[in-house]
Amino acid sequence: MKRVVVGLSGGVDSSVAAYLLKEQGYEVVGLFMKNWHDDSVVISRECEWVEDSNDAMMVAEKLGIPFQTVDLSAEYKERIVDYMFGEYERGRTPNPDVLCNREIKFDVFLKIALSLGADYVATGHYCRKGTIQKDGKEVYQLLSGADRNKDQSYFLCQLSQEQLSRTLFPIGELTKPEVRAIAAREELVTADKKDSQGLCFVGKVRLPEFLQQKLKPKEGVIVEVPESATLYSRSTPEFPTKEEQLVYDAQKYQYSPEDGKEVGKHQGAHYFTKGQRKGLNVGGTPEPLFVIDTDVDKNIIYTGQGKEHPGLFRKALFVKEDEVHWIREDMTLAIGESMEVSARIRYRQPLQKAELYRIDSGMYVSFDQAQSAITEGQFVAWYLEDELIGSGVIS
Numbered sequence: 001m002k003r004v005v006v007g008l009s010g011g012v013d014s015s016v017a018a019y020l021l022k023e024q025g026y027e028v029v030g031l032f033m034k035n036w037h038d039d040s041v042v043i044s045r046e047c048e049w050v051e052d053s054n055d056a057m058m059v060a061e062k063l064g065i066p067f068q069t070v071d072l073s074a075e076y077k078e079r080i081v082d083y084m085f086g087e088y089e090r091g092r093t094p095n096p097d098v099l100c101n102r103e104i105k106f107d108v109f110l111k112i113a114l115s116l117g118a119d120y121v122a123t124g125h126y127c128r129k130g131t132i133q134k135d136g137k138e139v140y141q142l143l144s145g146a147d148r149n150k151d152q153s154y155f156l157c158q159l160s161q162e163q164l165s166r167t168l169f170p171i172g173e174l175t176k177p178e179v180r181a182i183a184a185r186e187e188l189v190t191a192d193k194k195d196s197q198g199l200c201f202v203g204k205v206r207l208p209e210f211l212q213q214k215l216k217p218k219e220g221v222i223v224e225v226p227e228s229a230t231l232y233s234r235s236t237p238e239f240p241t242k243e244e245q246l247v248y249d250a251q252k253y254q255y256s257p258e259d260g261k262e263v264g265k266h267q268g269a270h271y272f273t274k275g276q277r278k279g280l281n282v283g284g285t286p287e288p289l290f291v292i293d294t295d296v297d298k299n300i301i302y303t304g305q306g307k308e309h310p311g312l313f314r315k316a317l318f319v320k321e322d323e324v325h326w327i328r329e330d331m332t333l334a335i336g337e338s339m340e341v342s343a344r345i346r347y348r349q350p351l352q353k354a355e356l357y358r359i360d361s362g363m364y365v366s367f368d369q370a371q372s373a374i375t376e377g378q379f380v381a382w383y384l385e386d387e388l389i390g391s392g393v394i395s
Helices: 012-023 048-063 073-089 096-115 161-165 176-185 207-212 242-250
Strands: 003-007 027-034 067-071 120-122 127-134 137-144 220-224 261-266 289-295 300-305 313-320 324-326 338-344 352-359 362-372 379-384 387-393
Touching: 003 012, 003 096, 012 027, 012 048, 012 120, 012 176, 027 048, 027 096, 048 067, 073 096, 096 120, 096 161, 137 161, 242 313, 242 352, 242 362, 313 387, 362 387
Parallel strands: 003 027, 003 120, 027 067, 220 300
Antiparallel strands: 127 137, 137 387, 220 261, 289 300, 313 362, 324 387, 338 352, 338 379, 352 362, 379 387
């Protein structure tokens, strides 16, 4: 009998994942990951991880499976929290959920599971795993979840073939309502529990307050750049090579305070991210202000009115060579090669038609349509139909 260690988070998805595996005849072990106990940055006074741990334990008891808690807070702080602070300090916006999957669930947690004699780990992610034969060996596929509304493949965009080979996604073929119905039928305590909204495994943390623990407030100015600014009226030159066109399309606008007018003050450019609308506290404009860029060195936030402001849009982005990751290593592009794909630059964004173009220093992702709020530090993931084949950090 194959042994599977399920990451029981205290939510309905992982609860049903454990139930389904038991029904399929696996020997199932429930493991709860405690990833945080620094109360100074958890805003909610409820001790959320204790409640989640209790719910996970009650599910394990109901299913008649062994259960234990592992404390991964040291690894979480080092690999996720410190990285996040570093990225925000540099004016980039990291994605903790993608990192948590790569560094914690499918690395530290997976190693613990294997040390317990597990053949696989399983999670409650809405995605599917496929297996194909290629050149005489097994190749693993990461496929979108059947529930398109809940598909979480994007969050797993940094997994490797080795990690996928050891992973099961029991609820990938189900919709959320079906998962809740199974939990209710089996009288699992998590059946009606709301989905968690906090940072991956940290709980109810409001990001600005979380960041203020390490990144100190520093007053700076908010500059509004009008749509009529001269830097938006540049004419597109002719390009002798495809690469020169991609460099041009991926280039950020270089702003200076003279491009607009000062409309307010802020408490630190590193607390803000491109495309952000809330938290600027500037009123009196016909349309809402959006962050179009941040300058953390000079501590200036550049904004524009309305979600169609030209400063929000770019047609291409670049991923440095050491930050390009292929789940399907057999599809890796050679220098000078290109590939038509669908891509997304954030979770829940509908897939966009794009082309990958590999050069010696990395990879360009060029979109058919200009994209809003391409944000450094976030992940771009690329797909062929419903298979996620690779990803990279936007630089």
